Amino acid sequence: MKLLPLIALCATAVSGLVYDTLGHPPPGAKVYSANDVAALRGIGAHYPGHRDRRTVTIRASRSDTDDISDDFLWGIRRANHGGRLLLQKGKKYVIGKRLDLTFLDNIEVQLDGELKFTDDVTYWQANNFYYDFQKSITFWRWGGRDIRIFGKGTLNGNGQRWYNEFAGQEILDSDNTYYRPILFLTENATRVSVEGITQLNSPCWTNFFVNSNDISFDNVFINAYSTNASALPKNTDGFDSLNVNGLSVTNTRVDIGDDCFSPKPNTSNIFVQNLWCNNTHGVSMGSIGQYPGVLDFIENAYIENVTLLNGQNGARLKAWAGEDVGYGRINNITYKNIHIENTDNPIVLDQCYFNIPTDECAAYPSQVNITNIVIENVYGTSSGAEGDVVADLVCSPNAVCEGIHLENVYIKTPEGEEGVIVCDGISGDIGVDCVESTST
Ligand SMILES: *[C@@H]1O[C@H](CO)[C@@H](O)[C@H](O)[C@H]1NC(C)=O
Ligand SMILES: *[C@@H]1O[C@H](CO)[C@@H](O)[C@H](O)[C@H]1NC(C)=O
Ligand SMILES: *[C@@H]1O[C@H](CO)[C@@H](O)[C@H](O)[C@H]1NC(C)=O
Ligand SMILES: *[C@@H]1O[C@H](CO)[C@@H](O)[C@H](O)[C@H]1NC(C)=O
Ligand SMILES: *[C@@H]1O[C@H](CO)[C@@H](O)[C@H](O)[C@H]1NC(C)=O
Ligand SMILES: *[C@@H]1O[C@H](CO)[C@@H](O)[C@H](O)[C@H]1NC(C)=O
Numbered sequence: 001m002k003l004l005p006l007i008a009l010c011a012t013a014v015s016g017l018v019y020d021t022l023g024h025p026p027p028g029a030k031v032y033s034a035n036d037v038a039a040l041r042g043i044g045a046h047y048p049g050h051r052d053r054r055t056v057t058i059r060a061s062r063s064d065t066d067d068i069s070d071d072f073l074w075g076i077r078r079a080n081h082g083g084r085l086l087l088q089k090g091k092k093y094v095i096g097k098r099l100d101l102t103f104l105d106n107i108e109v110q111l112d113g114e115l116k117f118t119d120d121v122t123y124w125q126a127n128n129f130y131y132d133f134q135k136s137i138t139f140w141r142w143g144g145r146d147i148r149i150f151g152k153g154t155l156n157g158n159g160q161r162w163y164n165e166f167a168g169q170e171i172l173d174s175d176n177t178y179y180r181p182i183l184f185l186t187e188n189a190t191r192v193s194v195e196g197i198t199q200l201n202s203p204c205w206t207n208f209f210v211n212s213n214d215i216s217f218d219n220v221f222i223n224a225y226s227t228n229a230s231a232l233p234k235n236t237d238g239f240d241s242l243n244v245n246g247l248s249v250t251n252t253r254v255d256i257g258d259d260c261f262s263p264k265p266n267t268s269n270i271f272v273q274n275l276w277c278n279n280t281h282g283v284s285m286g287s288i289g290q291y292p293g294v295l296d297f298i299e300n301a302y303i304e305n306v307t308l309l310n311g312q313n314g315a316r317l318k319a320w321a322g323e324d325v326g327y328g329r330i331n332n333i334t335y336k337n338i339h340i341e342n343t344d345n346p347i348v349l350d351q352c353y354f355n356i357p358t359d360e361c362a363a364y365p366s367q368v369n370i371t372n373i374v375i376e377n378v379y380g381t382s383s384g385a386e387g388d389v390v391a392d393l394v395c396s397p398n399a400v401c402e403g404i405h406l407e408n409v410y411i412k413t414p415e416g417e418e419g420v421i422v423c424d425g426i427s428g429d430i431g432v433d434c435v436e437s438t439s440t
């Protein structure tokens with residue numbers, strides 16, 4: 001609990017900072033010593049499971065346009081290397097400038113208040129961090145090591161204006177130029193944990209982890225809703241990843257209109273437990289194999305105790321096929337103890353993802369191998385959208401699709417009939433009775 005020498009705290013000062021960590025704190029900012037227990041208690045910086053640290057506070061915003069991003073950046077730099085930035089309960093902190101937070105090393109952010117982004121679409125579309133993968137942009141990026149974000153507060157993407165203006169467009173449409181920011185993004189980060197907070201109304205994906213290791217989310221609530229019935233939130237996925245080893249999501253609730261949890265290319269060692277998803281597109285491995293000549297994989301996932309309500313899909317594996325796509329594998333994935341209600345496609349294996357015509361998939365079958373998949377103890381009901389079909393496992397001809405094992409799958413239709421399982425192109429016995437998609 002000793003203080004670091006001052007020099008270590010200040011070593012990261014760089015040009016371009018409005019408030020230099022060497023100079024006076026910006027107006028309203030304060031730094032408390034880790035030993036000043038009474039003061040830390042007084043500001044709400046005592047937190048179960050987290051030892052007291054040097055704690056930094058910054059001024060709060062006075063309105064939704066009172067941008068405190070310079071103060072926030074100062075606070076992050078001042079708290080870096082062993083300290084904590086506290087965003088206090090009942091206060092709002094508005095971020096109106098893009099932030100590069102890729103220099104972090106041992107920092108805590110206690111988010112008990114609300115951290116909210118401005119909805120200046122013109123500014124953000126000109127100032128963001130851009131990723132080629134599905135043309136993603138973000139407000140900020142977090143990188144470095146040992147980053148812990150926790151608290152009972154809210155990270156608010158202020159998505160309504162983005163929803164209104166994006167209405168009627170499609171993210172995967174090649175003509176789309178209306179890019180929308182991701183709410184939380186890590187890049188080149190190792191050991192990031194997020195605990196307790198709410199993530200609200202992201203303009204686009206809620207979380208995206210790029211080139212990162214050991215990311216964990218626990219007890220987080222993700223929600224996106226619109227007050228405009230003709231402009232619903234779109235593409236507000238709970239969790240997406242690219243080149244990530246070690247991704248854990250536990251005790252988390254997601255209520256959004258797109259994928260609940262969907263690791264993307266090159267994600268391995270995935271652990272999901274006690275996840276609740278309402279109104280989502282399900283827990284999907286993929287899509288992968290989209291980009292020509294590129295190898296993608298998703299490997300070693302254990303997904304247990306998931307509740308999926310009112311969704312488009314439940315448990316899903318998806319890979320691209322067609323003339324100009326990539327290759328790879330989805331291997332060693334376990335879904336266990338999955339409760340599904342009122343869902344269009346409770347179980348899906350799709351090797352001809354997106355809008356590629358069936359004959360093109362047949363002519364150019366997916367080169368994504370799907371192997372060693374266990375789907376065990378799945379119960380509940382479908383929505384009836386696919387008639388009696390509750391599981392649809394369709395592998396492209398010629399693609400490798402083997403070691404697919406289902407056990408104790410009891411999904412009924414809304415009428416209470418036993419659901420039908422469709423299986424095409426799978427090598428070997430899948431463990432349950434199933435019919436070909438061409439059967440009546
Ligand atoms: C709701 O969204 C529609 C579709 O974009 C838009 O035309 C309309 O102006 C929005 N309504 C409000 C109150 O913002
Ligand atoms: C992440 O690391 C890669 C490889 O070292 C590097 O090319 C890239 O610039 C880094 N990204 C950031 C945001 O620092
Ligand atoms: C399963 O997850 C739910 C949350 O969706 C939780 O309430 C329940 O306790 C978990 N069950 C077990 C056996 O841990
Ligand atoms: C789940 O979503 C439905 C709308 O589809 C909503 O009516 C319900 O309140 C949600 N459940 C919970 C527990 O939030
Ligand atoms: C996935 O990893 C492979 C092999 O390491 C690499 O060639 C490929 O570019 C990666 N895919 C993506 C989308 O980064
Ligand atoms: C399969 O994945 C699990 C993690 O879910 C891992 O513990 C196990 O070692 C993997 N199996 C193989 C054969 O790699």
Ligand SMILES: *[C@@H]1O[C@H](CO)[C@@H](O)[C@H](O)[C@H]1NC(C)=O
Binds near residue numbers: 295328329
């Ligand atoms: C897919 O399976 C084939 C046949 O076993 C194998 O040759 C190929 O290397 C596998 N592809 C990947 C990306 O693992």
